[in-house]
Amino acid sequence: MAQIFPEWTNKIPSYALLAIILIIATMTGFFWYYGSPKYTDVGYRPIQPVPYSHKLHAGDLGIDCRYCHISVEVSPVANVPPTQICMNCHKIILPQSEKLLPVRESWATGLPMKWVRVHNLPDYVYFDHSMHLYAGVGCASCHGNVAEMEVVMQVEPLSMSWCLKCHRNPDQYLRPANQVTNMKWVPSPDQMEFANRVRAEKGINPPVDCSGCHR
Amino acid sequence: MRSESGTYNQIGLHSQETPLITGNQTFASVTDAISEIIERKTPRLWYLAIAFSSSLMIMFFVLIGYLIWEGIGIWGINVPVGWGWAIVNFVFWVGIGHAGTLISAILFLLRQRWRTSINRFAEAMTLFAVICAMIFPAIHVGRIWVAYWMFPLPNQMDMWPNFRSPLIWDVFAVSTYFTVSLLFWYVGLIPDLATLRDRAKSRLRKILLGIFSLGWRGGNRQWKHYELAYLLLAGLSTPLVLSVHSVVSTDFATSVLPGWHTTIFPPYFVAGAIFSGFAMVMTLSIIARKVFKLEDFITIGHFEKMSKIMLLTGMMVGYAYSIEFFMAWYSGNDYEAFAFLNRAFGPYAWAYWIMITCNVVVPQVFWFRKLRTSIPVLFVSSILINVGMWFERFVIVVSSLSRDFLPSSWGYYTPTIYDVGIFVGSFGLFLTLFLLFVRFLPIIAVSEIKGVLPQADPHYGKEH
Numbered sequence: 001m002a003q004i005f006p007e008w009t010n011k012i013p014s015y016a017l018l019a020i021i022l023i024i025a026t027m028t029g030f031f032w033y034y035g036s037p038k039y040t041d042v043g044y045r046p047i048q049p050v051p052y053s054h055k056l057h058a059g060d061l062g063i064d065c066r067y068c069h070i071s072v073e074v075s076p077v078a079n080v081p082p083t084q085i086c087m088n089c090h091k092i093i094l095p096q097s098e099k100l101l102p103v104r105e106s107w108a109t110g111l112p113m114k115w116v117r118v119h120n121l122p123d124y125v126y127f128d129h130s131m132h133l134y135a136g137v138g139c140a141s142c143h144g145n146v147a148e149m150e151v152v153m154q155v156e157p158l159s160m161s162w163c164l165k166c167h168r169n170p171d172q173y174l175r176p177a178n179q180v181t182n183m184k185w186v187p188s189p190d191q192m193e194f195a196n197r198v199r200a201e202k203g204i205n206p207p208v209d210c211s212g213c214h215r
Numbered sequence: 216m217r218s219e220s221g222t223y224n225q226i227g228l229h230s231q232e233t234p235l236i237t238g239n240q241t242f243a244s245v246t247d248a249i250s251e252i253i254e255r256k257t258p259r260l261w262y263l264a265i266a267f268s269s270s271l272m273i274m275f276f277v278l279i280g281y282l283i284w285e286g287i288g289i290w291g292i293n294v295p296v297g298w299g300w301a302i303v304n305f306v307f308w309v310g311i312g313h314a315g316t317l318i319s320a321i322l323f324l325l326r327q328r329w330r331t332s333i334n335r336f337a338e339a340m341t342l343f344a345v346i347c348a349m350i351f352p353a354i355h356v357g358r359i360w361v362a363y364w365m366f367p368l369p370n371q372m373d374m375w376p377n378f379r380s381p382l383i384w385d386v387f388a389v390s391t392y393f394t395v396s397l398l399f400w401y402v403g404l405i406p407d408l409a410t411l412r413d414r415a416k417s418r419l420r421k422i423l424l425g426i427f428s429l430g431w432r433g434g435n436r437q438w439k440h441y442e443l444a445y446l447l448l449a450g451l452s453t454p455l456v457l458s459v460h461s462v463v464s465t466d467f468a469t470s471v472l473p474g475w476h477t478t479i480f481p482p483y484f485v486a487g488a489i490f491s492g493f494a495m496v497m498t499l500s501i502i503a504r505k506v507f508k509l510e511d512f513i514t515i516g517h518f519e520k521m522s523k524i525m526l527l528t529g530m531m532v533g534y535a536y537s538i539e540f541f542m543a544w545y546s547g548n549d550y551e552a553f554a555f556l557n558r559a560f561g562p563y564a565w566a567y568w569i570m571i572t573c574n575v576v577v578p579q580v581f582w583f584r585k586l587r588t589s590i591p592v593l594f595v596s597s598i599l600i601n602v603g604m605w606f607e608r609f610v611i612v613v614s615s616l617s618r619d620f621l622p623s624s625w626g627y628y629t630p631t632i633y634d635v636g637i638f639v640g641s642f643g644l645f646l647t648l649f650l651l652f653v654r655f656l657p658i659i660a661v662s663e664i665k666g667v668l669p670q671a672d673p674h675y676g677k678e679h
Contacts, residue, residue, distance in 0.1 A: 160373060
């Protein structure tokens, strides 16, 4: 009986096996890297309506975070400041600036500024700023060193595993209450001791069950 | 020779038994008879049948598309009955899938040589039934685009399936079962595919069959490896026959709900699965035997043996029904007692008594040789048994859920047109796959049949 396949086809199964292994490895690697929020979300830096510089205000001028984000210690939401807060200073400082024109327009018309939100959690996540500040988690732990940023950008993945990393083991992220807005805080050598004490005092026990965040 | 062919049975103790294969077959006539079925011109009846079944299949997929678009609210499920027909159908189809491995693995290890006539399409039926089964839990999750959460894949949420939940065991059990059954079926097909390849006339057929027969030449060394591989696969799949439906039953048994929370569930489910699986094999083989004129290969003797297994497993199922009542009384637990009284005399009593009639009363006909050798009786009773087994799952799922602990939450479950359509449509998928199988693959294991012919006996033709 005549051969159906030429001789070289004998190699096909080995090559096919190799190809399958390579394809699976590439696919896994591709999604592992490009599918991760570390790739998709970190580095998000939208253009804002006014070139507001956190580096100038919070860094060089040293304005406390809470001067503008007033509700952060008392409310789940750290508010984006209303135009009125900008105008507290800018009525006097640079009142004629070109760049500040949209702010003055908003001030005159009463229509809010359209700031673009950078750190945006999904709606099914319940996140409470006040609770985290009470526990002593610093602004910089999640938002990075904002005082160094000309334009604010997302530096952490804000993924569920990233949240859980701290919820499961928060000790090294807890600060004394007066250090939460410090952008350059580093844990002291007795951090673990401090964390144990403050956790006992304040009853800090971060939830890791579903309904802790998905209420 | 023919009158004495029984003497050449492997063990030699069944000399009075009828031969497994009738019609004085030779090796060549077996090959011809079975290969001819798929080599001849496609019969018009086949086109009609597949037109019908694939229309149902298209309806199935369209309805599933609508379900995904609109959400599972189009089904009749609601509080308190959150598991409706979809789960009933899942258990029903998985159960049917059990006969395939039982026949191919356990009967193989037990040297039940009559299995050779029915194992090929019982295994095919298993695969197709498991495909139908796997669709139901997948679409029941509602948000099907996150169905991959059922698998333990590393992800940015650090989220894993709950390994303490039987639902994840289910994913593993059913997917393992499907994979092993597919391998088993395919390995069994290789020598037959090679036979077909060697008979093939057209170039395309030669190439396709050549690829799938993996270079089989039928040499002695190949047979030696092949038989070892087959034996190992049989060994691997034997525990699966018991494990898959046991795991399915723990979906119910581990939840604290009267009517579900019983330790009898795993063996009871496995017996029921084999019961329904054999009934489906019987229904299909009666049709295939008639249509393809396979009376010599699937004899009345085969049907008799299958009906004895159905009689046994049917009585095991009946025993489980009665033990459930006994336990409900013996436990002294009011809720348990209520759940079972409610089953038999409550709003779902109609379903319960259909189940009892079909699963306990109907198989009793198999006690009588006259009835179990009558094809019409076997055909009707095998269909009734599958109706009964569907109702068994319906009774378990729905009657237990509809009576919540809080009487204010009690409800009555009614399926919608979409429940019915998707269930009927799943038969379309099953039948379409089966019709493709009977058209393109040998429906009886040619090489294995040859092994049970009298000529295969080393002492054939010698006087003792």
